[in-house]
Amino acid sequence: xxxxxxxxxxxxxxxxxxxxxxxxxxxxxxxxxxxxxxxxxxxxxxxxxxxxxxxxxxxxxxxxxxxxxxxxxxxxxxxxxxxxxxxxxxxxxxxxxxxxxxxxxxxxxxxxxxxxxxxxxxxxxxxxxxxxxxxxxxxxxxxxxxxxxxxxxxxxxxxxx
Numbered sequence: 001x002x003x004x005x006x007x008x009x010x011x012x013x014x015x016x017x018x019x020x021x022x023x024x025x026x027x028x029x030x031x032x033x034x035x036x037x038x039x040x041x042x043x044x045x046x047x048x049x050x051x052x053x054x055x056x057x058x059x060x061x062x063x064x065x066x067x068x069x070x071x072x073x074x075x076x077x078x079x080x081x082x083x084x085x086x087x088x089x090x091x092x093x094x095x096x097x098x099x100x101x102x103x104x105x106x107x108x109x110x111x112x113x114x115x116x117x118x119x120x121x122x123x124x125x126x127x128x129x130x131x132x133x134x135x136x137x138x139x140x141x142x143x144x145x146x147x148x149x150x151x152x153x154x155x156x157x158x159x160x161x
Contacts, residue, residue, distance in 0.1 A: 002038060002138065004046060021045050023138055039138065047138040054132045061125040068121060072114045079107040 005024045010017045021041040027034055044050035082104055086096050136144070 004041065005035070006045075019043075023047060039135065046140075047135050048140055048143045051132060051135045051139055051143065054128055054135065058125060058128045058132065061121055061128060065118065065121040065125060068114055068118045072111065072118065075107060075111050075114060079104070079111065082107060 002023055002025045005022050006019055007022060008017060008019050020043060022037050023039040023041060024035045025038050027036065039047070041047065041050045044053055082100070086100055086104065089096060089100075136147075139147070
């Protein structure tokens with residue numbers, strides 16, 4: 001049988017005390033009661049609370065990921081215009097200025113950096129969704145029903161496959 005266990009811990013340096021929660025299963029081994037930690041819930045007192053926190057985190061990560069994608073699209077457009085201006089200058093016989101070359105390099109570096117940020121956000125989003133699926137079996141029946149209703153609506157609207 002699974003239950004939530006509260007644990008207290010103390011920071012040795014500051015002396016601050018904090019509480020965290022674990023989902024634990026009791027069983028008998030060699031005639032003695034033993035507990036197996038099924039999942040660490042962190043500061044969330046129930047699996048439902050942890051699932052809700054993960055859901056909020058996933059939504060935030062998705063928003064941030066989409067914003068980074070918009071920034072990349074705008075940056076690509078800006079870089080394209082800058083390169084086109086350079087090509088026009090070269091066709092008319094003008095050499096590109098140091099400032100123009102620096103601008104192109106700066107835009108390229110920012111574009112590469114954005115690519116890395118987008119990849120990291122995507123991985124964090126995937127990890128968060130995977131943690132949600134790990135918590136799912138331990139949710140209350142009411143919470144599972146609510147999630148299934150939401151998923152069904154999303155499927156009907158064509159938002160998920």
